[in-house]
Amino acid sequence: MFDLKGKVAVVTGGETGIGLAISRNLATAGVKTVIGGIQPEAGAKAVAEIEALGGEVLFVRTDVRSQAQVEALVQTAVDKFGKLDIIVNNAGVFDGFADVMETTEELWDQITGINLKGTFFGCQAALKHMIPRGTGRVINTSSIGGLVGRADGASYTASKFAVVGLTRQMATSHSETGITFNTVCPGVIATDIRGNSASILPKAAHLMNRGVGAADPEAYKKSIPARRKGTSDEVAAAVLFLASDEASYITGHSLVVDGGFVA
Template sequence: MVDLNGRVAVVTGGETGIGLAIARTLAMSGAQTVIGGIIEDKGNEAAETIRTAGCEAVFVKTDVSIEEQVESLVRAAVDRYGKLDIMVNNAGVYDGFADCLETSPALWDRVIEINLRGVYLGTRAALKRMVPQRSGRIINTSSVGGLRGSADGCSYTASKWGVIGLTKQVACTHSQYGITVNAICPGVIQTSLRETSAINLGDVAPDMNRGVGDSPDAFKVVVPAKRRGSPQEVAEVAAFLASDAASYVSGQAIAIDGAWTAF
């Protein structure tokens, strides 16, 4: 486990799945952690579980597509703990493999608002605090869908490619300030993303069950590891990127995918 004692972290989408694993791992590594998310009961439960383990965490309800709420989230971290060292822009929704013709403009807009605009807003809010202190770690959650055009649906794929582009551009312009900016790209991970996406997308949500019932092991054809990854395996990479050990790693899109992108 890395040493993050004295660090302050914000994790969006930290109430479930990969985000929860990242928030828990950062907190267990010593970081004072603020979880931002839209599912309030899950967020409060996540923070309480972390505190019960003897670590520091609070939850702030946040819709990452709304600038004022993202600013309020980051401000809450700074007001409570005095600074911001680590920003994990993890909040995201899935589009159920909907192709271009199946993707309504409303679905497109909402996925882009959360998955890409949310990362931009979180990055911008973090930079406002990190540039003056000349240090910081920004970690953005993309996907294998941001590296492969055939992995996911239309809006999800576009959003995750956008996250990698944003990550690389900000790394080029802000690494000079002692800030690293990287993207993690999970592959097939065991989470409840389909269920939480249906909740967050509401009326514009497509069928989230495509590819589940008929061939639950179809991913094994393209994943050499022949298994799903765990949220914790993704969280460990994020924790490394948040640490001093990764001080010269910036502008990278790191696949955590059981060799899928090597196949």
């Protein structure tokens, strides 16, 4: 689709769901891909799957809440492949639609720590290598929950709005360096984000089996003109476009992949 051969990418949360599709699509497009994730068993499966397709990939266990671990992840990519062209800050967890009155301090800190602080750490670590080279693609995963207030819970919505704001601020202050900064905002995508979030945040597991879609699995169709869930590969295609040279004049943008939900 786009000529990305020879590029080097880091994808956080790249071992499951949307992140796995992004990692797989980048690697099979010829991008040397380093996955940073907190689930080593899933990471090993992702590496095996991608290598079987001919991609060059490795997995580094990374908790994005740790600045040191994120910096080590990025440095691994540079040490292994000599540079960093693309970072996709995709690691994220869901809050189970917890209302502001239900959200504990611990849940708030966990959600914002992974979704927002982890994204900030990834951006900062990547820019240390991209700015001196005068080129790079920073792509952050937000959500339709980062654009409208009715899609998700309090902490998730706050974190995803903040990711959009952080990305736009960086675009206004660093785009002249040759780096672009964009977000991709998925809508209702067929993944196991609830299950993954429950495994990462076990104290919040009881929140994951309720809310939109729990009582009526088809309820989402009422909000989506396309009347279906999106696929992880459809989100990955948007990321590949933003990572490509064809998107060189697009920065500070939020690319929505939602079947018409926001519209």
